[in-house]
Amino acid sequence: MAETMIRCKKCGQETADAQLLKNGRICPCCGNYFRMSARERIALVTDHGTFREHDGELKSRNILRFPEYDEKLEKAVETTGENDAVITGYAKIGGVPTALFAMDSNFMMASMGTVVGEKITRLFEYAAENRLPVVGFICSGGARMQEGVLSLMQMAKVSAAVRWHSDAGLFYLPVLTDPTTGGVTASYAMEGDIIAAEPGALIGFAGQRVIEQTTGEKLPKGFQSAEFQLEHGFVDLLLERRSSGTVIGRLLTANTAAERRGMYERV
Amino acid sequence: MNAYEKVALARASDRLMGNWYIGQIIDDFTELHGDRRYSDDGAIVGGIGFLDGMPVTCITMNRGGSIEDRIKRNFGCPSPEGYRKALRLMKQAEKFRRPVICFVGSPGAYCGIGAEERGQGQAIAENLWEMCALKTPVISVVVGEGGSGGALALSVADKILMFENAVYSVISPEGCASILYKDSAKAPEAAEALRLTAADLYRMKVADAIIPETYRTSEETARILKKRLVSELTALKKVSVPRLLASRYEKFRAIGAM
Incomplete structure (x- = not known):
């Protein structure tokens, strides 16, 4: 072949x-x-054989009976073999037990509908209950238009869960990969204790075509790249892919040390 | 009336918006300016006043009146500094334990180069993050067009009230039509598909109440709104802070829960 x-x-x-x-x-x-699929990403960064998937059975339904959504979902499921655009679960990274999610741009450009919102919310709730840090590999075209305002509200729902987890004294590391845009940028992508980004990734709120149409201006070179976000102070570091597992493991170790010593009261 | 006719009403240039309602229902309103970080965004107006004798912080999107005013206020499309001003005033309200009333009505967050450079996404995200846990009652009133993330940044609230002819959507019908049908002229069909009317949002349990607009004059509508705000806030102020935050969490947790 x-x-x-x-x-x-x-x-x-x-x-x-x-x-x-x-x-x-x-x-x-x-x-x-x-771009990597969510499964490839998980295999790349987690300690071999430690990943346990959560809520893999959750599947989007066409709640609003939005035109052509059923067909789009069916096709995405068929081409990716996944039920929706995010995979969540438990794994060890660099030996540190972690709650983990990875979004998949092959599934409707990793747009966020109710299933994506629900799975990530459940993951943060699980992590808060079990005193685990969260690492999230993010990419997304934004909120999923086909689920209307219910998609939009997932931004608030996930943010509330991220806040709850943070208030429990726990660590969250979003890793922004190509492309991270729209409602996802305007919520949990930007709510990390430390925000990492892959070199060259497109990261922004508004789409580039929309900005050009709105302003009539030509966009500067490198606009909305990971490097641009680093320069403007919106991400902490660029994460080289080859060493990403090692660097994430190090950040997890540093940010869970107090937890291991039992410095925080159980919430 | 179909969905797109509602969109047209919600956007109408002569539609009375949050700033007018603040003038009608809030006594002795004092506007407060600036985000203390970069500038003062005219697309968002905020300040302190009294609702039936109760001190409140009011924040509204403002599209402006005259042409010059509209340009100055960027047609009500907030920049990051607008959201940061709103957040500053909300944190101030939390400190002094007065409720927050937000009015929503604009096409959405500004899409521009400077807005991206100053972190439009981060500014909205921070508002969501802080509003989830703001230790004082928050009510959001959708008066006109609720446009996507830019509207959400003022509506993570204990109660969301929607005017009968207001709309709230994840994307503009025109934007949706150009993606879905490759033709923005098909916006009326997209508006229908998006389920963006007040009745739709009430059915989906996103909006908690609808403010009717069937009264003869806008002054009457304002009186109805005032009565509703007073009764909602009186009830919310009796709730302990932990319970208030727990039910706010539950309100959003339940949307699209499986």
Whole structure:
């Protein structure tokens, strides 16, 4: 069987899918980061064999009977093999027990509907109850239009759960990957104790085409890149993919030390 | 009236908005300016006044009146500094234990280069984060168009009241139509699909009450609103802070819960 070849958008080099996956979806030619599926991301950063999935059975329904939504959902489930755009669960990273979520841009551009909101909310509640930190690999086109205002309200619902978890003295590390936009940027992507971003990722609130249409201005080079967000003070650090597991493990260790010593009262 | 006709009413340039209602129902309103970080955003107006003798903090989106005023207020589309001003005033209300009333009505958060450079997403996120845990009653009144995240940043509240002809949506019908049908002229169909009317939001348990607009004059509508705000706030002020926060959590937790 012929190998699937994938072309790098940056340098044009074609690489076999299997080789690319082995290389952490980094272009062997120019070092450009390709998008990763949620499962690939989890496999990359978690300690081997420690991941336990939560709420994998939750599936979106077409609550508003929105046109063409059933077909879109069906197609997304078929192409990704996932039930929705986020995978949540428990794992160890660098030996530290962690609650973890990873969003998947292959599933309707990781838009946030009620299932995404519910799974992430449940994860933060689980983490608060079990005194665990949360690491979230984020990407999203924003709130899922097909679920109307119910999607929008997930921003508030998840934010409340993140706040609850934070008030319990626990650590949350969002890692912003390509692309992180819209309602997700305007909620749990920006609510971390430490906010990391992958080099080159698009991170912003408004879409670039919308900004150009609204203002009639040409966007500056590198606008809304991870580097732009770092420069403007909205992310703490750029996270190289190859060493990401090690760096995350280190941050988790530093931010759960007090918890291990039992310095916080049980809430 | 179909959904898109409601959208047109909610947006109408002569529609009376939060600033007018504040003038009608709040006594001795004193406007307070600035976010203490960057500037004073005219798209958001906030201050202190008295509702039936009760001190309250009021925050409203303001689209402006005359052409010059509209331009100055960026047509009611707040920048990050507007949300940060709103948050500053909400934290002040929390400190002095007075309730907060927010009025929503604008196309949404401003989409511009400067807004992105100053962290539009972060500003909205911080408001959500703080409003979830604000230790004083918060009521949000959707008067006109509730546009997406920019509206949500003023409506993480204990009670959401919606005017009968107000709308609240995740995306504008035009934006939705251009994505869905590749044709923004199909906005009326998109408006229907989005379920954005006050009746829809009440049915979905996002809005807690609808303020009728069937009265002969806007002054009468304002009196009805005032009566409702007084009774809601009187009830909310009797609730202990932990219970207030727990039920606010539950209100949003229940939306789309499985």
